[in-house]
Amino acid sequence: MPWKAACASGWHSASEARRRGSVTLCRIPRVPCIPYNPRRVFPAGAFPMRRPLLLSPLFCGLILAHTPAGWAQRDHDQAIELVEVSAQRTRADALLFSESAVTRPTHDAGELLRSVTGMQALRRGGRGFDPIIRGQSQSNLNVVANGAYNFGACPGRMDPPSTYIGVESFDRVAVIKGHRSVIHGPGGSGGTLLFEHERPELGERGVAGSLTTGYTGNSDLRSLSGDVAAGNDRGYLRVFAASKRADDYEDGDGRRVASRFDSDSLGLVAGIELGSRGDLQLSHERSAEEDIAYAGNGMDGVFADSRSTSLRWRQQDLGPLDGLELSVYRSDVEHLMDTYSVRDRSPMPMGMAAPSSSDTWGGRLLASWQRGAVEWQLGADYRVNEQGAILYSDQGKDGIYDALVSRMWPDVRHRHRGVFAELDYAASAVDSLRLGLRWDDHASQARGSALPAGMQGMATPERLYETFYGSAAGQQDDAGLSMVLGWDRQLDSTLLFSANLSSTLRMPDSSERWMARQTPMGAWVGNPALEPERHQQIDLRLEGGDAALGWAVSVFADQVDDYIERYREGSADLYRNTDALRHGLELDGHWSLNDALSARAGLSWTRGESDREDLAQIAPLELRLNLDYRRDDWAVGLEWLVADRQTHFNPAVDAEGPTPGFSVLHLYGHYSLATDLTLELGVENLFDRSYAYHVNAGNQDPFEPTVLRVNEPGRQAWVRLRYAFGH
Template identity: 35%
Template sequence: MSQCRVVIGLMSALGSIAVAADGPETLIPEVVVTGKRPAAQAAGTISSPIADARFGIPADGGDLLRRLPGVDGSRMGGHGLDPIVRGQSQNQLNILIDGAHAFGGCPNRMDPPTTLLDLEAYDSLTLIKSAQTVRHGGGGSGGTILFERHTPRFTEGEAPRARFNGGLTSNSQTQSVGADIAIGNPLAFARVTGQSRGANNYRDGHGDEVRSAYNSEAAGFAIGYTPSDSTRIEVKYDTTHDWDVLFAGAAMDSPYSNSNQWRVKFDQDVAMGSLQALRAELYSVNVDHLMDNYSLRALTGLFKMRAPTESNTAGGRFVADLATGDTDWTLGVDYLSVARDATRYWNYKSASVDVPQSYLWPDVVQDDLGFFVEGERPLGASARLTAGLRYDQVEASLSKSRANSAPVGPTWLMSPNQLYSAYYGRSAEDQTENNLGGFLRYGLEFGQGLALTAGASRSLRTADATERYLAANGNPASARWVGNPGLRPEQHHQIDLSLHKTTATWSTGLEIFHDRVDDYILRDRAHGQSGILLTDNATIYRNVEADLTGGEWTVEIQFDPRWQAGASLAYVQARNRSDERAIAQIPPLSGQLKLEHRRDSWSAGARATWADTQDRVDDDPLTGSGLDVGKTAGWWVLDLYGEASIGKHGRLRLGIDNLFDRAYAYHVNRANLDPFNPEAVQVNEPGRMLWVRASLDF
């Protein structure tokens, strides 16, 4: 009965706000997909304004992405959710923040790239599933995620633009406040953004407190020169500061994680013969991160440990758009350099935590020089062909002196090269890869709103610093975590097929895909497999053959101008063909149902999110990887949400997540991925949470 009163109160509040609102009434925009996309690009692409998301206060970009159909996210705490798209994650996804590749500073991914931005300062989120483009870097077998920010050119006499936002939640007592202000004229502009957010530990559906508190601040500015609609030069700086971030699913917390990001962009429309436009970008992203096991929690082991880390990314691209006959071309060259260094210290025979215990990343550098071409050509009035080709030269190296440095202490401590030799029979050497990939997509419109898209692609994903060079000592040996310097790049060969139907009152889409992977980079345990010399259950990496197969289905129904419903399903199955077993951390069948009612100045809706049981697991560290906690139960939760325009400039959003206060956890869960955590457990999601968000736009 009390739950019913809460629902009625929420709906009544929305109605009262709508009555009180003055000024012209405006239609609240759609959230999930915006704009009419050409048929050949409709499959597997979602583009949405971030400001229109009908959710509470997302902790970070991964939390926001997880709300989209076909996307999951592994949780380790309240912050740092790592997105998973069609069963692929981490460096299988190309994640660009305003055009820049960014890599976090934590080997255990407390700070994935989706944490290195202020969501409120970005205008749109685009998700391109699978390898449908070669424009955004090598790899990207699982997809490309673009967080984009664009400041429209000012008109003569235009007033300053300003947006102020704030929000509160129950349960975790999250508080968020921010501003986005821009001033300018047709010749130039300046834009300043800032956001502050903090959260306490939340309670799950059992009422148990979950270590999930965090604090986050972000700020940035952009200066632009816009002498005409065809010319734009921008200089941008952003900084993020996260501190006192707690993780229930790890043996350490993060006292701080800071990033500094610079970007310079040049865009010029040319219209000179076949040359249509030129674009150039330069960027750098520097991340400093610290994790330890004693400053934010009671010490549980014998020794204090801390691990300061650095991740410095620099890159750029030069792109030309051309038109020859009926074909539009994009030609480009890009460069990406990632330097990462991490050392774990402990207080072995020392009053201070300053004795090296492991050289986790022994000054690792990875450079990627890429060349790409992408073309699009209509085939008659209703068909279109899109194709792309990309070549990457990848070079990976590490500091030889660091690789040969053995920590001083017990006899079980080894240098990185000693660890590599013990498990793989080789020392680390500089590596060079020559990776060639591409894609071909055919789109056909049959008329009557029916469109078919078929695609095939080959993409190569090189091993990252952790997979190739991580060197973490541990005692017993099962606590070791050792990268493999001999890893070959993953070779993804994908095919996909989609069918979309759109009418005046409903639309639906079905997408199916199959990805056959040669040399899949598998995180596993040492069991004396081929190429693995020991059988001590240490965490290792090796190449295997794999398959990923799945599909997605969505439907939207407009019953009348005021009522709309939707549903989605997503499923992926991943198989390790070399060992004939499931691959760990793959989401089960899941979906959403929603129903919305809209008026001119307010709307309200309900959304049910659910996941099936997952019994395809790799949960035994004695025979497999043990990265799954075990078979997991299905679950469902119900969320209520609404929003209303207030006057000419205001918007209020409010809702209740997990209305029935259910206790549940996603199968993809970071708690069981930490080799230093002796117990395989899952981090439960928040219990019932009331939230409110407000914004003013001028």
């Protein structure tokens, strides 16, 4: 949102819009970047009954679909914007083009982020794409939606937190690569993903919305989504919903890949002004998924349900403070996977089932104060996450569990509390500095570690910890300091240099510290004695350009002390601390060849290795090239994606052996049938190539002993029709 528009709305001040680091809007055609503020276990047979999610019959509103952002007007029917934090501060006339436009329909937030240079997403099927930023993933990333944290409930990562985010409804995704700010919670060494709803821009009638329907061949994916918003200067109400149905797709060799799913979601966002300087926003979102087939996991998802609620209060000019913000949230996830309900994975009469849950709640208090060239942000945050997962045997595959095999997450509880302070200082007309410090205190315990499991109840979690590590199962307390130091220098009117140094503490997650699974096929056991990871990073960036040509180059390195590494010992998957190093580079460019023709390019390369071996899930050299031609009512484009052969891999996690390189071509386009009606269509993998990304499900799931790579879809055509009203 432009600064003056932010002020006019009454919801943000100009100083607030400049706060928390510059962010660049990634849109096509290239436009000046606008500084943006990204602020702000169940006993046997007693798994809770799943409540079906009924979709509202009202499917109208904002479709934040996946067409190139430049094809939409900047109002309520605009396509979702991908945003990257690239510096502490950037002047309003600075230019940056670090992200590719979104050029295909995506139905999972992780899949959407594949279009960002330096980001990948691990595929397991048609859902559950796990985001990766510069080789870091899982608990190295903070995923926040409207201020609420969410954690998946599946030990096998079928449901990373991003998969529960209804990507159709969010206006903006802020991608923070690396650790650039201390205000977004603990950890986040790899980066932070901020999914945000903006205040809707309504027409004179005070009502706006849109409706989108789409179809993708190959997987027979049908989608319907919509959003409607109504309000006035004092407040607004926005309601949105989406429904998707997909079958298995075929890869380029004609082999069927298990990827079917049914997904429904709905939510609302309501906001009201409190006087002339305050506001209150309530957000609630629910999602329900079922019959989810995973080619890259040993089980399938029977269902996965999520509920998330957040409340945010903001007040400006409160005494000596420029702003005060209080946010609270709660997110709950219920998940059930088994080997027989979606697909019968084994001819044996006995099946396996694993109900699990993850409940998260917390809040943040944030105060801001600015005087002259100095701006402070001070605050505190608190978060609790409770996770439980139990593995049962089911002799008749009838849903009646016969024996408790393992307490995989034995009633695990993580409690975090932190305080932070961040200073932004405009040292001169061309220099700006940032210093951020935060102190985190973390307590973790497995409250069910002494409960019986396995044959005769002897395989208790605490017995497994003692057997494999000689460690007790008591509460683990960790605390430490994290730091950010940034410097931006405007070298001239078109050239900006940015440097960012950081030191970050990342705590072990539930699987790394408390996993306790043992079966006749092997064991998967966490290590209670793990030390937290200490990430020490440097990120240097140079960007420049004019109206016709823009470019950016970044180099980065991450030295990790006490890196948490998964390894195999016999038939057991275990964890240990070691040291590791990641480093790499990214290049982005955009060329406006004439008024109608433009080209974009993005290149990324990352290398990772520990003291012992190559790091897992590190993408090879990747290149993405786009050529776009647009007229008043229509546009066409092509995207060429090339990945090099990856010879660096970790056989304990990655699929064994090098990953072949690939080259694929995608086509896309749109045509405005009427003022409010747009047809979008395209073809992915035009030449029907058989290929897979190196970052892949591979051997990550101990439920699946077979090492495999999940191939991407073969050739598939897609079409979408979008109708917008009230603008």
